[in-house]
Amino acid sequence: MMGRARHPSRRDWPANLYAHRDGFKYRHPITRKEHSMGKDKAKAFAAAKKLNALLMPGNDLVGKVLTPGETVADAIKVFRTDDIPGRKWAPKTAEVYESVIRRIEAGLGGTAVADVTVKACATFIREVTESERARQQFRLVLGWILACAVEEGWIDTNPALSTRKFSHSRKRERLSIDVYRAIWDQAPQWVRNAMDLSLLTLLRREDVVSARFADVRDGALWVVPSKTEGSTNVRLQIAATGPLGELLARCRDSVVSPYLIHRLPEKARPSNMRAKDRDHHTQVLPEQLSRAFATARDAAGIEADNPPTFHEIRSLGGALLKEAGWTNEQIQALMGHSNVAMTEHYLGGHEAPWQAVSTGISLPK
Template sequence: MKLRWKYVSRERGVFWFRRGKGKRIKLPANPHSPEFAEAYRDALAGVAHQRGGKKRFPGGTLGWLIAQYLESGTVRRLAPISRQTRANILNRIAEESGMVDFRRITPAVIAKGREKRAEKPEAANNFVKAMRGLFKWAAEQGHVTSNPAREVDKIRVAVKGYHTWTIEEIDAFEAKWPVGTRERLALDLLLYTGARREDVVRLGRSNVRNGILTFTPSKTANTTGVTVTIPLLACLEDSIAACPSGHMAFLVTTRGKPFAAASFGNWFREICNEAGVPGSAHGLRKAAAVRAAEQGATDEQLRAIFGWTTANQSIAYTRNASRKRLGEGAASLLTREPKKN
């Protein structure tokens, strides 16, 4: 079949654009449609055609660079949540400044973008972090000669972080949701494994052998690859047995399907509200670390339990626990000795 479109061929019902020895580009199925004509014009111009109303960016623009980066192995190797967060930030940047020539982006330009977001320091710092990752990759690929974002500092903020559950809040939650409920099982899995929400929803019978729970945290699976190996505590085993899921995963939705990490986080926040506690899944992980540290866990033990790989992650908990013990033991030294007669 001879086509009127130059550089276009048809193979097994699929239309392809290829000019010379360039990359083959798949075209829409109907050669008489406006979408086909638009995709063909994009291919001729060397612009990536994107469906769904997304902007298309020519080579040399920031939008083009972002699109290439998000399709790279560097991004694909990130943990799913990290990958989605990075994509959300960079796609918003592409919408705002996608037609800017990325080769003209300087540290001053990135610093200006940071200051634009300064009212929300976390957003400003996430912007800087995303741009560092983007231009680090771009430098490795030869698109730029240096990383302009590397010279831009993040905004220093007092990190408040997630609220750490108190003993009273855990007690209140347990009183509202007794053993045998999905809600209680969710709390017990978080508290007695120290797992993040994205890992808790994946835990199941396949992770347990001879009373030992083993899993690889998804956040670091593609980087450190550290595996967490801990005993399945009796209290957690009882909670699992009292709330059978009928599925390989311990925790399932009302429809009997495993949770997605995001929906689990939303659901867990809702049941915390019902129990009258200001908790979150990550705050419970912090509570587990505090509890272990205050009961004498060492830095090495904390890193083994929580899958951490650096001392900085565990030292904060053990240092605070030591300070608490020392303070409790030394408080009596503040009292005044009775006067001698």
């Protein structure tokens, strides 16, 4: 049944918009429920036209205009091409984020960006993993991807930014100096050298095994941390004096190697059969160091639900420097962090040092 014909004075009015004592009202074309549209004629007309385009059945042409076809996969393509190169991620970081991007592409890639709502983002993030830490990572990367869609003009707002921020606490046990010593006692010499090098310099595992004798010159150990190379461009010149100087001398043993941390392989292999990341038969790969550390930790009888890994030596070293009187900013410089907040995160979880104080108050007599 057709509705009543419009009054001649209202023939140019949008369908479903009517005069009202308080201005204008809009009648939902399906539910027939009426909604006030205020007194501003121009705004009421614009709102009515937009509502009709969205709500009136069979309005396929409008739908094609509103959803031109750009998908999340298209936004990911833009992100990979235009955004990622400028981030200058280290190889390991790039590998982690690429895994997240591929899972987002598998879950939402075929969805039009115009149809990605806050609820769609929240549902995906909750269902893709049960880990609070991983959920926060997916939220972050999805936000980056949809930001590209906003910048391309495909959508007006980024729905991922309106989703819940997930918080997580560190589950891995912090490494105490007593546990460090117990593991050190059970470790082979090359692992001891690696542990001491990380403790004294606060270098990451990857930088510990990459350090070469050629990097020791002019009384210092020169290091460009792999995680910051090309991004924050941190370059460290660590004075090779005191305990560090003694350690570097100890690393020069009977094994001929270009690397400070080295070991003879248990079984010699031809160069064409070596791991692709190994350029010398004495080179230690990061995962080898982690496994050897875990073996020594188990031999030391360290029991915990989430036992400390080699990475925790870096945190322990920072805590020892803090106890020795270093400021957070000084420790930040050695750790190569771009901000002090990250340094404070590393220092968290260790027992605070006792502060020697005296009181100047006298008890009343």
